[in-house]
Amino acid sequence: MTSTRVQSPSTAAARVPAPWPAVAGIVAAVAGLVVGALVARILSATSPLVAIGNRVVDLSPQPVKEWAIATFGTADKTVLLVGSVVVVLGFAALIGVLAARRFPWGGLAVIALSLVAFAAAAVEGSVAAVVAVLAQTAVGLWTLRWLLRPADPGGAAGEMIITHHPAGFDRRSFLRRSGLLVAGTAVAGLLISVLPEPVAERARQVLRLPAPTDPAAPMPAGLDVPGITPQVIDNDSFYRIDTALVVPDVDPGDWRLSITGLVDTPLSFSFDDLLARGLVERRITLTCVSNEVGGDLVGNATWLGVPIRELLAAAGVQPGADAVKSTSTDGWTAGTPLEAMTDDRDALLAVGMNGQPLPLEHGFPARLVVPGLYGYVSATKWVTELEVTRFADFSAYWTDRGWSERGPIKTQSRIDVPADSQIPAGRTWIAGVAWAQHTGIDVVEVRIDDGPWQVAELAVEDTIDTWRQWRLAWQAEPGEHTVTVRATDRSGYTQIEEVVGVVPDGATGYPRRNFRVV
Structure with missing residues (x-):
């Protein structure tokens, strides 16, 4: 060489x-x-x-x-x-x-x-x-x-x-x-x-939450329609929208919740402090403001936690406050109307989800769950601070980016069944869910093509804070068909047909599905 x-x-x-x-x-x-x-x-x-x-x-x-x-x-x-x-x-x-x-x-x-x-x-x-x-x-x-x-x-x-x-x-x-x-x-x-797994997951695996002192009422039977969305979504299937690329690893032994701002007595609670207060159990539907009409960024779960109004009452809210700024361990912030955390609704500092400690990706060890508001103003995960304040004195993560300040949920509905766009002729079900959290759903109507609106059958209402299943029998004839749905809530408001995007305060429009019947 x-x-x-x-x-x-x-x-x-x-x-x-x-x-x-x-x-x-x-x-x-x-x-x-x-x-x-x-x-x-x-x-x-x-x-x-x-x-x-x-x-x-x-x-x-x-x-x-x-x-x-x-x-x-x-x-x-x-x-x-x-x-x-x-x-x-x-x-x-x-x-x-x-x-x-x-x-x-x-x-x-x-x-x-x-x-x-x-x-x-x-x-x-x-x-x-x-x-x-x-x-x-x-x-x-x-x-x-x-x-x-x-x-x-x-x-x-x-x-x-x-x-x-x-x-x-x-x-x-x-x-x-x-x-x-x-x-x-x-x-x-x-x-x-x-x-070794993250500290939070190891702690979660050995954590045994106490039984609720105020359990949720028995859940009424749902509608018997194959393929309809279940009344409660399991933890693995529950939607997740947040800004954390990697789930924060929070040790419940080190975690604390601070209540600060316009209060008589600033307070700090450990995780054990929360568990010792007595927990309530409630089924509550959460919705993301980014959910398009007919979308799936919505889910119902059974939550276990402490009523936030009790924690704020212990601190003593001062006159003039109208908001609570919540902060996550990763610095994310949300602004929630004070009345939504202090009125008679079941706003919770949740520690459990569907009979288990919160999954890491859903906020372990503690998160906020507030009925009637989109998640970007109410559902802070991995929460570490509640600051009682005024909307005029701060802005939160998403309001800094053009979203509305208070985020009340808009009445919506969705078509789940039939799941396929091509179906055989004959009798079939049209079915889905509708929601108007903290208001309640009263009527769901379905229209086939340009025909009249037909009133759908509703499942027995669980609570006004949860979605409601609906169904309508359809004798499907061969050809191309369009199915449209709309919901009316207990206040008398009916979904509007005008199509509006999700920014700045949630989408509007009628959910529609096209089917080919053969």
């Missing part, structure tokens, strides 16, 4: 043939991302990628957020994280090409990209998150340099022996190094998966 001596390292690196520089950049990025996530997991910090994602969520224009929710629904966070990975890998491939030409340029590009992660980690307010970024950057730089160096060194100082390739690139050596890195990255990823 003949060897040749050339200067090292930048001249040889410039001769790495395509597509290997791009591959090197991608492998280095993956190694850095996984190590950064591993360090973050060990230190109980936010990973660099998630920190960046959190800032993307906060800084995205409102139309972009609405498009994401409308397009991807509850999968919007997964799509954002996957998209972030794709973007990072795209930049990494370009950085690999740049580094193959002049490594210092590529190194500066890595550092520039890392500065974005540093800024995002700094916003998280965690030294551990910054340490994770440092680890990610160091591994990424070292990996990229190791992959792009020429073949094994030898000869005099400052020189490298180049074998197998006249331009100085040894494909076998490159693949061998890449394989080692991929294997090491896989081991790091495995370590992430086998590390």
